[in-house]
Amino acid sequence: MNILVHGAGALGVYFGGRLLETGENVSFFVRERRAAQLQQEGLKINSPEGNFEQQDITVYTKPEEVNDIDLLILAVKGYHLADALPQVQTIAERTGAYVMPLLNGIEHVEALKQAVGEEKVLGGFASIIATLNERGHVVHSNANSLLKFGALHPEQHNICDQLEAVQANIKTKLKREEHILKHMWKKYIFITAFSGVTSAMQLPSGYMASNDATFTTAKKVVFEMGMLAEKEGIALSTEEKEAIANSLISFPKESTSSMHQDMRKGLPLEVEHLHGGALRIARKHGVTTPVIETIYGILKPYENGRPE
Template identity: 45%
Template sequence: MKITVIGAGAVGGYFGARMMEAAIDVTFLVREKRAEQLQKTGLRIHSNFGETHLQNLQLATHPDDIKACDLVIVAVKNYQLPNAIDSIRPLVAKGAKVLPLLNGIEHYAVLKEALGVDAVMGGMCQIIATLNESGEIVQTGPVHDLFVGPLELGQENLGKLLREACAGANMSVTYREDILAQIWQKYAFITSFSGVTTASRLPIGELLACDAAKRVFHNALSEMSALAESKEVTLPKGFADYILAMMNKLPKESTSSMHQDLIKGLPLEVESLQGGALRMAAQSEINLPTISTIYGLIKPFEHGSIL
């Protein structure tokens, strides 16, 4: 299996590196500046699951440099997607399917319109990772899981092949027929988690130690469950309580990538997460007061600002 990873940031770099460790043919399609950095330093990961430093990476800066590809893993931020589509389209024309690992829901409609319904599979990941100042990947927390599944008939085999290819990789890959429900669970969680940690500027331990902040988190999760229900997707019963129980098991310093981006003064995915939820809620004619408040508190920092 030949895999192209669009973006060698925290998420794409991490999963791409773990696949390379398992002898999977991986090419990173990146911008020239990132390519120069990786050629010089290699790809280094600091992780609870083991350190790794890979050199002699297969790098490309233009899709024409990639002669064959079975699967394109899209691991960019939502605000980078319009430019990424121009790089994905030639690979799809060569027969590749697309596995998005972006946060949110709305990007599926964008990708399907640009690339065709049959080209886009269902994907999501569970990982807490960021890039440090040296461009190295720092992974924390107890999970480094990738989920894949079909959104259309005919995509099943490739999803299962990916799972089999990654059987020996230092990561978890799960094939799910109900991938859409899994994507919604991730979306409901990350919209709430990123929202409360970023708006409060607190890691999860300090946030949960405050009853008032904990209630805000619970309310956000409950609202996202209601939004999923309005879209005919049922999240597990007691979803909000389950997530809070899971959060109590994380290291107290754990936080969201959006909170980390805020601290670094980087652009935030507020429109694809909280903004997307509000747009879908308007379509379903339901109110999300907690999500709306969180959106208003984060929106001023959307384009990046040093605190």
């Protein structure tokens, strides 16, 4: 299978590297500065799941350079989606590739369907706590990682079969889900609460576990998001929402979200993609989400990086 990973942040390099490690033909589509770094420093993963490195990496910086791709894995931040869409559209039209987005949130699914066609967009998401060091190498800090995927259209079962066949040899949890949209919503619920609260308090997740008031705030985000999921046709039981809330305090106390890590570095945040997206869905259905709206207001000044 010929796989192109669009984006080479920690998430894209980690899962792209794991696929490369199994022997799949994996290349990366990146900006020129990142391409130069990858060519100089190589791809390297430092992880409890096993270290991996490869010096010679195939990289592209222009859509017109890309040929013979079966699957495009879109692993950019939400705030880069608008810039990535024309590139994805060109590559999909040139190659006929399927597109599997690993973005947080949910609004990107419809945007991609409009760009490349409903039959070409798979469902997918990833879970990992990782960052890039100064050399552009992945530092994976929690004990495991997960990539879930599944068909959103009947024409996608063959490409899903091909990806599923990789799972026996890959050093991450790679799981196919029949009801992938529900799983994507559950991840959206989790990450909106986890990233929002850790970033708003500017502290790691242990402070959620040790402060009842903080955990109550996070739990309210989960239940507000659960209401939005139900408005969008995704039914979640009270037990499922409670499980998502409890998972927020299941990490080692020093663990934190990628959004909080970005905030520490003074980088842009996905607040508009995550919390802003939730508010747009709420407005569409005529409901209110006051806790999400409050967190959105707190984080919005950091959207483009640390305020001057």
